[in-house]
Amino acid sequence: MSDTAEPDTLVVETVERLLADVCTPASVERAESVGWSAAVWDALANAGFPWVSVPVDAGGSGGTLTDAAAILRCVGRHAAPVPVAETGVLAGWLLAGAGIALPAGPATVVPDASAITLVDGRLTGRATVAWGRRAERIVALVANGSDWIVASCRPEQLSITLGQSLAGEPRDRVWFDVPLVATEHAPALPGTDGDALHHRGAFTRVVMTAGALSAIAQMTIDYTNERQQFGRPVATFQAVQQHLVTVAQCAVRVEMAADLATRAIARGAVGIEIAAARLIADAAIVAGTRAAHQAHGAMGVTREYPLHQLSRRLWAWRHEYGSATTWRRRLGRDVHAGGADALFPLITGWVAHDSVRP
Amino acid sequence: MIEFQCSELSIEERQLQADVREFLAAELPRGSFMPGLGMNAAKDPVFSAKLGERGWLGMALPTEYGGHERSAVDRFIVTEELLRWGAPVGHHWVADRQSGPVIAKFATEAQKRRFLPGICRGELSFCIGMSEPASGSDLASVTTRAIHDGDSWVLDGRKIWTTGADRNDWIVVLCRTSLLDEVTDKRQGLSQLIVDLRSPGVTASPIPFIDGTADFCEVTFDGVVVPGELVLGEIGSGWTQNMSELAYERGGADRWLSTYLVAEELLRNHEHGEISDDLADLLGEAVANYWLLHQLSLSVARSIDRGGAPAVESALAKEMGTRFEQDVLNAVLAFVDQAPNTATDSLFERLLITATLTAPSFTIRGGTNEILRSVAAKGLRPSSGRR
Ligand SMILES: Cc1cc2nc3c(=O)[nH]c(=O)nc-3n(C[C@H](O)[C@H](O)[C@H](O)COP(=O)(O)OP(=O)(O)OC[C@H]3O[C@@H](n4cnc5c(N)ncnc54)[C@H](O)[C@@H]3O)c2cc1C
Numbered sequence: 001m002s003d004t005a006e007p008d009t010l011v012v013e014t015v016e017r018l019l020a021d022v023c024t025p026a027s028v029e030r031a032e033s034v035g036w037s038a039a040v041w042d043a044l045a046n047a048g049f050p051w052v053s054v055p056v057d058a059g060g061s062g063g064t065l066t067d068a069a070a071i072l073r074c075v076g077r078h079a080a081p082v083p084v085a086e087t088g089v090l091a092g093w094l095l096a097g098a099g100i101a102l103p104a105g106p107a108t109v110v111p112d113a114s115a116i117t118l119v120d121g122r123l124t125g126r127a128t129v130a131w132g133r134r135a136e137r138i139v140a141l142v143a144n145g146s147d148w149i150v151a152s153c154r155p156e157q158l159s160i161t162l163g164q165s166l167a168g169e170p171r172d173r174v175w176f177d178v179p180l181v182a183t184e185h186a187p188a189l190p191g192t193d194g195d196a197l198h199h200r201g202a203f204t205r206v207v208m209t210a211g212a213l214s215a216i217a218q219m220t221i222d223y224t225n226e227r228q229q230f231g232r233p234v235a236t237f238q239a240v241q242q243h244l245v246t247v248a249q250c251a252v253r254v255e256m257a258a259d260l261a262t263r264a265i266a267r268g269a270v271g272i273e274i275a276a277a278r279l280i281a282d283a284a285i286v287a288g289t290r291a292a293h294q295a296h297g298a299m300g301v302t303r304e305y306p307l308h309q310l311s312r313r314l315w316a317w318r319h320e321y322g323s324a325t326t327w328r329r330r331l332g333r334d335v336h337a338g339g340a341d342a343l344f345p346l347i348t349g350w351v352a353h354d355s356v357r358p
Numbered sequence: 359m360i361e362f363q364c365s366e367l368s369i370e371e372r373q374l375q376a377d378v379r380e381f382l383a384a385e386l387p388r389g390s391f392m393p394g395l396g397m398n399a400a401k402d403p404v405f406s407a408k409l410g411e412r413g414w415l416g417m418a419l420p421t422e423y424g425g426h427e428r429s430a431v432d433r434f435i436v437t438e439e440l441l442r443w444g445a446p447v448g449h450h451w452v453a454d455r456q457s458g459p460v461i462a463k464f465a466t467e468a469q470k471r472r473f474l475p476g477i478c479r480g481e482l483s484f485c486i487g488m489s490e491p492a493s494g495s496d497l498a499s500v501t502t503r504a505i506h507d508g509d510s511w512v513l514d515g516r517k518i519w520t521t522g523a524d525r526n527d528w529i530v531v532l533c534r535t536s537l538l539d540e541v542t543d544k545r546q547g548l549s550q551l552i553v554d555l556r557s558p559g560v561t562a563s564p565i566p567f568i569d570g571t572a573d574f575c576e577v578t579f580d581g582v583v584v585p586g587e588l589v590l591g592e593i594g595s596g597w598t599q600n601m602s603e604l605a606y607e608r609g610g611a612d613r614w615l616s617t618y619l620v621a622e623e624l625l626r627n628h629e630h631g632e633i634s635d636d637l638a639d640l641l642g643e644a645v646a647n648y649w650l651l652h653q654l655s656l657s658v659a660r661s662i663d664r665g666g667a668p669a670v671e672s673a674l675a676k677e678m679g680t681r682f683e684q685d686v687l688n689a690v691l692a693f694v695d696q697a698p699n700t701a702t703d704s705l706f707e708r709l710l711i712t713a714t715l716t717a718p719s720f721t722i723r724g725g726t727n728e729i730l731r732s733v734a735a736k737g738l739r740p741s742s743g744r745r
Contacts, residue, residue, distance in 0.1 A: 218741055225740040241735035248738055249678055252362050256653050259364035276646035325639070328646075332638030335645050340626035344442050344618075347648040348375070349366070 005266055007070035008063065011052065015071050018043045019078040025306035031081035032168035036134055041082045041106065050087040051102065058096035060088065069207045069262040076211025079309040081169055083108055083131040085204035091139040093200065097189030098150035103136035107152075110140040111201050111321055113194030116151075116176050118142050123151060123176045123183065130320075132160050132172035140176065141188060141197050148188035149180070157182060165316035167309070199274045201321035203265050206274070209281045209317055210251075210258035212310045213288050217251040219307060220244060220292045223299070234295070243295040250288030254281045272346060275331040282324035285314040360670055360737055362657040367435070374432055378439040381412065386445055393444020393705075395712055396616035396683075398573070401448035401525065406480030409440075415454045416478030419462050423474035434659040438611035438652070444619050448522070453477045455610070457484035457530055460603045461552075464591030469552070473528075485555065487517045487531035487577065488600065495729050498545045498597060502533040502579065511535070511551060511589065513559075513582040519723075523562035523575035529553050531579070532600050535593050548596030552588045553579070569715035601669075608724060609658035609672030614651040614679030616720055617687040617713045623706035624690050640693060644686050651679050670737030677730040680720040687713050 022043045031037035044050055053068035054060020068089050075084050083106050091107035108131050110116055116125035123142060132138055137152045153176070161173040221244055224235035234240050257277035264273035289311040293300045300307045318324065338346055367375065385408065394400050409415050417433040419425025437455075440447050458477040461469060476482035493499045502515025513533060523529060529552075536547030555562065559582035564572035591599045621644050628637055654675045661668040691714065698711045721727045 217738075221738050222740045235740075238732065241738075242731055244738050245674070245677070245731045245734045248360060248734070249674055252360060252654075252674065253650055253678070256362050256364055256657070257650055260649075260653060263364065263366070272645065272649065275642070276649045279643060279646035280650050328642035329635055329638045330642070331645060332640065332642030333633060335641040336625065336628070336633040336638060339629050340622050343622050343625060343645070347645060348438070348652055349649070 005064065005066045005263065007067045011049075011063065011067050012070045012074065014047065015044070015049055015074045016077075018047070018049075019074055019080055023078040023080045025309060028079050028081055028306070028309050029303070035162070035164075035170050037081050040080050044080075044082065044084060045105070050082075050084045050106070051092055052088060054088050054092035054096050054102065058092075058099075059102035060092055060096060065089070065266040066262055069203075069258070069266075072204055072207045073211035073258070076208035076213075076313070077215040079167075079212065079215075079306075079313055082106070083135065085201075085208065086130050086135070089204055090197070090201060091135075091137065094139050094141055094150045094188065094192065094197070095137075095152060097192050098186040100150060100152050100184050100186050105136040106131060106134055107137045107139060108132060108135040109197070109201075110138065110174070111197075113141045113143065113148075113197050116140045116142050118144050118149065118180060121180050123153075123178050123180055125176050127174050127176075128163065128171050129174045130165075131170045132158075132174045133162060133170055137184075138174060141192070141194060143194065148193050149185055150188045150192075151180060151183040151185040153178060153183045165313075167312040167316040169313070169316065171316075198321055199270055200265065202274050202278050202327070203261050205317040205320050206254070206261050206277045206281045207258045209285060209314055210255045212314055213247075213254050213284055214251040216288060216292045216307065216310050216314075217244075217247045219310070220247050220295050224295050227297075227299075240295055243291040246291040247288050247295070250284035250291070254284040254288075257281060271349070272331060272334065275327045275334075278322070278327045279324055279331070282318050282327075285318050289314055359739065360674065360734075361661070361666075361668075362654055362671060363660060364653060365656060365660055367431075367656075371431060371435055375435050375439060378414070378436050382439065382443045382445060386443065391444075391446070393619055393709070394446060394448070395444065395619065395709065395716065396441050397447065397451050397612045398616070398712075398716060399441075399444055399448050400446035401483075401522070402446035403449045403480070403483075405446050406450040408480070409436075409450065410478060410480030415450055415480050416458050416474065419458055419474055419478060420470075423462070423470050424476075424478035425458075425462070425474060426478075430659040430662040431656065434610065434655060438615070438655070441611055441615040442618050442622075449483050450477070450480045452486055452521070452526075453482055453484040454480075455612075456486065456603050457528070460530070460550075460599060461590065463602065464550075464595075464599050465552075466587070468587060469590070473552070482528060483522065483526040485520050485523045485526045485529035485577075487520060487529040487553070489519045490516055491518050491576075495726055497532070497600070498548065500532055500534060500548070502531060504531075504533045504535050504549065504551060504584065506535070507583075509586045511584045511586065513551065513553065513579040513584050515579050517577040517579075519565070519574045520562070520577050521574045523555060523577045524564050524572075526555055529555055529577065530590060530603075532596055535596075545597040547594060548600070549593045550590040550596045550599055551584050552590050553582065553584055557582050557584070559583070567716070568718070569712055604669075604725065608676040608730075609655055609668060611652070611655050613676040613720075613724075614648070614655070614682055616680075616683045617690075617717070618648070620690050620706070620709050620713050621686055623709060624693065627704075627706055636693065640689050644689065647682050647686070651675070651682060654678070670734055673725075673730040673733040676724065677727050677734065680727065683720045684717050687717055 048061035051061040052063040056062040086108040090109040110127040115127040159175040165171040257280040261277035416425040417428040504511040535549040541547040559580040562575040
């Protein structure tokens with residue numbers, strides 16, 4: 001195989017264990033009411049996990065993007081209410097690429113590079129930013145003619161209105177009206193443009209979706225094997241088994257899609273993978289959460305049972321970094337541009353760098 | 359638990375893929391033949407023999423019997439390319455996919471020498487003799503009966519839906535060799551016989567198929583004498599052998615490519631000029647799913663190469679793949695303004711007609727989706743801990 005990049009198992013096991021310990025359903029619930037979970041953040045941050053994939057000499061923890069993706073899967077699996085994707089894979093990536101220092105604590109990113117504009121030396125615009133209120137730096141990627149600039153702002157330079165996602169996670173409205181010179185800023189690494197950020201953001205959501213949906217699948221199997229009606233576990237009814245198979249298929253699909261997206265991002269040559277993975281994830285979220293909730297009956301719609309912590313996150317994530325419709329249309333246009341003869345090679349992942357006769 | 363692993367094709371595997379593409383473009387240029395829809399494609403022994411010459415049949419079978427000891431992944435790559443091209447795979451399809459591997463696994467030395475070289479050369483064609491009029495999903499209830507008589511077995515009964523039985527050479531028949539009241543479980547006392555379809559007492563009558571063709575048959579066995587040396591594997595082990603055969607049958611590209619050419623032709627017809635949002639949406643969704651299903655099948659093949667038995671994974675993949683074959687077709691159909699008409703020169707329209715008429719069979723043949731879901735559900739086990 002040309003690329004067998006596997007995540008560091010020690011890292012994955014450690015994160016998994018940490019989150020199993022501190023990221024309990026009760027702590028996720030508490031984080032929702034106060035907008036933060038110091039326990040979960042500290043557990044991960046003390047070991048440097050939010051900065052995995054950011055080079056050590058840039059202030060990160062080193063490691064690969066494959067490692068970071070595996071960590072994000074754990075974050076998804078445990079519904080961890082902390083900005084791990086934002087701090088390292090997104091903001092950390094932008095900052096490190098531009099040679100700007102990373103803050104010691106959480107950082108976040110303006111997800112849409114067209115939201116903030118640079119006019120007459122001022123950054124202006126409005127964006128919805130994950131964990132804006134908690135970030136030590138809010139990082140924006142801003143177009144400057146045909147170049148891109150990374151600007152790192154302190155929260156007090158911006159005006160922030162609190163908001164929440166469907167999952168009760170901080171998604172704050174942030175207004176920029178700040179002179180560029182007042183921010184830490186530098187040219188983005190060549191190749192880092194709005195589209196690269198959009199892809200990378202979508203990638204984080206796909207990977208977290210994979211984690212959350214696989215947790216939902218197991219939770220649904222477990223619940224239906226415990227719950228008894230008509231004198232037997234409901235999982236023994238064929239109609240319920242159909243739901244279990246649906247959830248399992250959804251989990252399998254999005255996990256495979258996430259793996260493929262991770263490989264593409266890690267090798268730095270993204271073809272259709274992110275768009276395709278995003279579409280697979282979207283359909284899996286719809287069908288998977290529907291089947292899981294149905295199989296749980298009323299228990300699934302109470303705040304006392306943890307299914308909602310996962311399903312609400314999935315419903316929130318599917319709208320971040322581009323809707324399914326946007327990705328689908330874009331992918332379709334690319335497919336059309338390639339033409340009918342290129343269709344199957346595209347599906348089977350013809351990669352330009354392969355040294356094979358075409 | 360269920361395991362699908364992501365992998366990429368190696369340089370050598372990519373080369374094989376490129377070789378098959380090159381071969382097909384030269385041998386069967388687009389426009390020079392009427393492509394078929396997946397495994398329903400035409401029967402063409404000359405074409406099968408050419409694949410045999412290339413070493414592209416019986417790829418994973420032992421070299422001493424004419425095979426090539428290549429991997430399941432190599433076989434997957436070749437079949438995937440053949441199917442998406444609509445190549446006439448009908449003659450060798452069952453032999454290469456399923457009869458060859460079970461013979462290699464369970465047959466006697468003499469049987470291997472007798473059948474495998476011909477399968478690898480693309481000469482011998484095989485049928486699957488499982489279903490009966492009263493035994494579909496409940497396959498273990500088959501009543502076709504073989505009675506031991508000296509060195510032979512005498513076979514009586516009826517098989518149905520047997521694809522190609524009126525034209526193929528051999529059929530592997532699942533039959534009862536012990537009476538039902540002699541066994542505690544109906545899965546016991548079953549055996550597999552390799553039967554010459556030209557034997558006296560075998561009658562294959564085509565059953566008209568929904569699209570007006572007649573590919574499958576009812577086959578009656580009336581006192582057919584089957585030599586003892588044509589018992590496949592162990593007497594009484596028919597059920598286990600048969601189940602392992604189904605694993606070969608289920609996880610492949612044939613389970614998601616049946617309507618691929620319809621989508622490709624739709625794109626070809628709209629290649630020039632602007633693309634509408636609707637068409638972009640259709641293509642985007644289709645490609646994302648093809649991309650995923652390709653990977654799931656690849657993962658099943660890799661698992662077989664690692665010595666795994668991905669029965670649950672195959673069932674899950676087939677269930678998703680066959681539904682998708684129908685979904686993509688329906689999406690294309692929703693796009694078509696003019697009612698498909700047989701008086702057409704358009705390849706797209708002709709494929710569309712066949713696809714529409716045969717699509718309901720995709721989720722039935724090879725085990726219905728309901729049965730596949732039951733198989734898959736058995737692999738979904740509760741964990742003891744919390745999440
Ligand atoms: C095109 C085509 C080619 C074929 N070729 C061959 C061949 O070459 N050789 C061969 O042996 N067979 C062949 N078959 C037969 C195929 O294997 C059977 O059709 C299939 O196994 C289903 O059996 P059945 O059609 O009798 O449906 P039935 O078993 O009668 O099923 C009817 C309905 O009931 C459902 N059902 C049945 N049992 C259950 C259950 N326990 N739980 C839930 N739902 C259930 C089924 O899913 C289906 O929806 C072919 C079929 C087709 C369509």
